[in-house]
Amino acid sequence: MNNTTDTPINVIGLGRMGQALAGAFLKAGHPTTVWNRTASKADQLVAAGAQLAPTVGDALTAGSLTIICVTDYPAMYELLGAGDVALDGTTLVNLTSGDSAQARDAARWAEERGARYLDGAIMAIPQVIGTDQAVILHSGPQQDFEAHRSTLDALGTVTHLGADHGLASLYDVAGLAMMWSVLNAWLQGTALLRTAGVDAATYAPFAQQIAAGVAEWLPGYAEQIDSGSFPAEVSALETDAAAMAHLIEESEAAGVNTELPKLIKAMADRSIAAGHGGEQYPVLIEEFGRSRES
Ligand SMILES: NC(=O)c1ccc[n+]([C@@H]2O[C@H](COP(=O)([O-])OP(=O)(O)OC[C@H]3O[C@@H](n4cnc5c(N)ncnc54)[C@H](OP(=O)(O)O)[C@@H]3O)[C@@H](O)[C@H]2O)c1
Known part of the structure; x- marks a missing residue:
C-alpha cells in the first residue's frame, strides 16, 4: 500500500467537519477528490486543489481510500446504498458519529458489498483537524488501519482501538460521560459558591x-x-x-x-x-x- 502523500483520497460529505478533513488531506499533499450533496460547499476546496466528483460513485472510484463524514448513518446508507455506487475494492473510513451497534451493522453492510471498513469517531472540532489536538479514534481490522495509518495521520492524532468496529463509538460516548460528569460537578460547586x-x-x-x-x-x-x-x-x-x-x-x-x-x-x-x-x-x-x- 502506498502510504506517501501521493496516496489519493476521496472525501464524501463536506459539512463543517468534512471540509476540515478534506482540507487537511490537501494540505498534506494528497490528491483529494470530494463530493457533497450541496456542491457549492466544495468551492473553497476546489480552489485549493481538490477535484469535485460529479457523483458519489465517481468519487469512490477516484482512489481506493474513501472517508465519509455526514450527519448520521441513515445519510451514509442513502448515499452509498444507491444503485450506481460500487464499494468493492474500497477501504471505507466512516467518521460519521453514531453508536456502536450502528458501527457494527455498517461494517457488515459494507463488507457484504466488497469494501474494507473502518469505523471512526472524531473527538475534536473542525478548527483543530490536521493538528495534534485532533483526537481521532478508529476501530476495525488492524491491518486495514495499518495500511492507511500514515495517510490518516494527516487528520490529527489517530489511534486504533481494536478489531471490534463498535469500539470507536464506545470510546466516544465514554469520553462524553467523562466530559459531562466533570462539567456537572463543576457547575454544582459553582452554584453553591455563588x-x-x-x-x-x-x-x-x-x-x-x-x-x-x-x-x-x-x-x-x-x-x-x-x-x-x-x-x-x-x-x-x-x-x-x-x-x-x-x-x-x-x-x-x-x-x-x-x-x-x-x-x-x-x-x-x-x-x-x-x-x-x-x-x-x-x-x-x-x-x-x-x-x-x-
Ligand atoms: N462539527 C463538529 O464539531 C463535529 C465534531 C465531532 C464529530 N462530528 C461529526 O461529524 C459528522 C458531520 O458533522 P458536521 O459538523 O460536518 O455536520 P454538518 O455541517 O451539518 O454537515 C452535514 C453533512 O452531511 C451531509 N448530509 C446530511 N444528510 C444527508 C443526506 N441525506 N444525503 C447526503 N448528504 C447528507 C450534508 O450535506 P449538505 O451539505 O448537502 O447538507 C453535509 O455534508 C456528524 O456525524 C458529527 O456528529 C462533528
Whole structure:
C-alpha cells in the first residue's frame, strides 16, 4: 500500500467537519477528490486543489481510500446504498458519529458489498483537524488501519482501538460521560459558591486543580477494578458517603439543586447496603455496571 502523500483520497460529505478533513488531506499533499450533496460547499476546496466528483460513485472510484463524514448513518446508507455506487475494492473510513451497534451493522453492510471498513469517531472540532489536538479514534481490522495509518495521520492524532468496529463509538460516548460528569460537578460547586458571593471565575482554578488531582487517581483505581479487589487504601466508601451527605445538606441550605448529589449518594448507599462500605470508591463499578432493572 502506498502510504506517501501521493496516496489519493476521496472525501464524501463536506459539512463543517468534512471540509476540515478534506482540507487537511490537501494540505498534506494528497490528491483529494470530494463530493457533497450541496456542491457549492466544495468551492473553497476546489480552489485549493481538490477535484469535485460529479457523483458519489465517481468519487469512490477516484482512489481506493474513501472517508465519509455526514450527519448520521441513515445519510451514509442513502448515499452509498444507491444503485450506481460500487464499494468493492474500497477501504471505507466512516467518521460519521453514531453508536456502536450502528458501527457494527455498517461494517457488515459494507463488507457484504466488497469494501474494507473502518469505523471512526472524531473527538475534536473542525478548527483543530490536521493538528495534534485532533483526537481521532478508529476501530476495525488492524491491518486495514495499518495500511492507511500514515495517510490518516494527516487528520490529527489517530489511534486504533481494536478489531471490534463498535469500539470507536464506545470510546466516544465514554469520553462524553467523562466530559459531562466533570462539567456537572463543576457547575454544582459553582452554584453553591455563588450563593456565598464567590464568582465562577474565582472558583474555576480551584476546581481545575481538584479535577486534575482526581484524574491522577484513575490508573491506580483502574487496577482495583480490573483485579476486582477494593482495599480502602485512601478512604472507605462509607467515609465518602458521609461527605456526600454534607454536599446535599449544603446544597439544600443554599437553595441550589440537589438532584446530582442525591443521585451520587443513592448509588453509594446501595453499595454500602450490599456490604461494600469498608471498601474503596471504585467498588461503585458494580453499581455502574448493571442497569437498575437487573
Ligand atoms: N462539527 C463538529 O464539531 C463535529 C465534531 C465531532 C464529530 N462530528 C461529526 O461529524 C459528522 C458531520 O458533522 P458536521 O459538523 O460536518 O455536520 P454538518 O455541517 O451539518 O454537515 C452535514 C453533512 O452531511 C451531509 N448530509 C446530511 N444528510 C444527508 C443526506 N441525506 N444525503 C447526503 N448528504 C447528507 C450534508 O450535506 P449538505 O451539505 O448537502 O447538507 C453535509 O455534508 C456528524 O456525524 C458529527 O456528529 C462533528
